[in-house]
Amino acid sequence: MVWLRMFIADRLIYVELPKTACTHIGKLLALVVPGEQRGKHNKPSQAEFDRRPVFLGSVRNPWAWYVSLWAYGCQQEGMLWEALTHGRGSVRGLGWRAAPIYAGRRWLHSLRQRPAEWQRLYSDVQDVQAFRIWLRWLHEPARRWDSGERLALHACADRVGLLTYRYLDLFCRGSFRSIADLESLRAFDATANYLDHVIRTEHLEQDLLMVLERLQIAVSDEQRSQILGGGRSNPSRGKRSRWQDYYDQASIELVAQRDRFITERFGYKSPTL
Numbered sequence: 001m002v003w004l005r006m007f008i009a010d011r012l013i014y015v016e017l018p019k020t021a022c023t024h025i026g027k028l029l030a031l032v033v034p035g036e037q038r039g040k041h042n043k044p045s046q047a048e049f050d051r052r053p054v055f056l057g058s059v060r061n062p063w064a065w066y067v068s069l070w071a072y073g074c075q076q077e078g079m080l081w082e083a084l085t086h087g088r089g090s091v092r093g094l095g096w097r098a099a100p101i102y103a104g105r106r107w108l109h110s111l112r113q114r115p116a117e118w119q120r121l122y123s124d125v126q127d128v129q130a131f132r133i134w135l136r137w138l139h140e141p142a143r144r145w146d147s148g149e150r151l152a153l154h155a156c157a158d159r160v161g162l163l164t165y166r167y168l169d170l171f172c173r174g175s176f177r178s179i180a181d182l183e184s185l186r187a188f189d190a191t192a193n194y195l196d197h198v199i200r201t202e203h204l205e206q207d208l209l210m211v212l213e214r215l216q217i218a219v220s221d222e223q224r225s226q227i228l229g230g231g232r233s234n235p236s237r238g239k240r241s242r243w244q245d246y247y248d249q250a251s252i253e254l255v256a257q258r259d260r261f262i263t264e265r266f267g268y269k270s271p272t273l
Contacts, residue, residue, distance in 0.1 A: 004170065006044065009035030011215065012054040013044060017170055018078075019068045020058040021201045028208055032223050043170055044194075054215060055194055057171050060201040061268050062163050062259040063252065067243040069162075070134050074125040074239075083148030084118040086110070102150060109145035118146070125239045131246045138162060139258055155180035161258030168261075171195050185261055200266060244271045 007014040007026045014029055016022035026037055044055070060068075073081030121134040137143050139161060144152045151157050151165040154177050168176055168185065172192035179185055197214070199207040205228050212219055219227070256263065256270050263269070 004043070005037060005039045007035055007037055008048075009033045010053075011217075012056055013048060014056040014058075015044060015170060015195075017058055017166060019065055019072065020060040021204055022058065025058055025199060025204065025208065028205075028227050031226055032212060032217060032219055049173075049194070054196045056197050056199065056211060057195045058199040058201060058204075059167065059262065059266055060163075062161065062255050062262050063247060063268075063271055064201075064243045065163050066135055066255060067131065067239065067246050070122075070131050071125050071239040074122045076122070080147055080149075081122060084146055085115045085122065102153060106145060106148060106152075113146055128246045132248060132251045135251050135254060139254060153177060156185060159258070160185070160261065161255060164259050164261045182261060186265075189261075189265075198266070244273075247271060247273070249273060 004018065005016045005022065005026075007016070007029050009029070012029075012033065012035075014026060016026070029035065030037075069078070069080065072078045073084070118134075118137075121130045121137075124130060138147065141158045144157050147162070149162065149165065150169070151160075151162065154165070156165075156176070156179060159180065159182070164185075168189060171194065172189060173194055174188075174192045176185060176188045176192075179188055197207075197211045199211065209219065209224065209227060252270055252273075
């Protein structure tokens with residue numbers, strides 16, 4: 001399970017998908033909308049759905065997202081890093097009470113897991129080969145239990161990427177555990193997705209201002225200048241300036257195949273070498 005945060009205001013709730021500039025978006029929202037940051041949410045509660053706020057989410061270019069996720073782990077931070085590099089037989093973070101069957105299977109798998117191999121892949125944020133191996137391993141069927149993600153329980157586990165899974169799991173109501181093919185996942189998203197607006201990280205400032213305008217939330221000239229000022233909060237440290245530098249053709253195609261749902265949904269194009 002990935003613990004998540006939400007920015008909650010009277011009229012809107014921003015549900016944070018990790019590594020999509022969440023900290024920065026939350027700070028910008030706080031400039032113009034009175035609200036509070038709440039942590040350790042999986043997704044909005046029924047009570048929050050019942051009061052019918054406007055729901056916001058954010059998404060990111062999948063190729064950039066994986067680099068950011070890996071680089072964050074190179075800082076020895078994040079629940080994915082912890083799950084991949086934990087000691088064999090560890091029960092930390094398994095959630096026995098909430099999901100005993102899943103936790104049991106995850107624990108049994110951990111006895112065969114090789115955390116030292118994952119640790120080596122996180123040892124140098126400049127190492128493009130380490131990133132490419134990490135990306136491939138993350139999507140290998142034989143290693144799908146390593147990450148601690150419940151994607152391992154889903155019929156689509158061998159077909160979709162981690163970003164696609166997290167997007168659907170966080171931003172949709174209901175279960176897609178038995179859905180295996182892409183067309184059916186698209187249909188599920190069309191009916192179960194509760195978001196009213198999605199902010200693309202690459203167009204963050206413009207998308208946010210557009211959302212505020214649609215909600216008829218007043219933005220002063222000073223606030224607009226602050227929003228358009230750019231900058232990011234909580235960036236991963238030490239990685240190369242261009243995320244494209246981490247990819248070769250094989251890794252580009254892997255993301256294109258596994259996260260086709262995201263690329264088609266939001267118009268992202270494969271990078272060129």
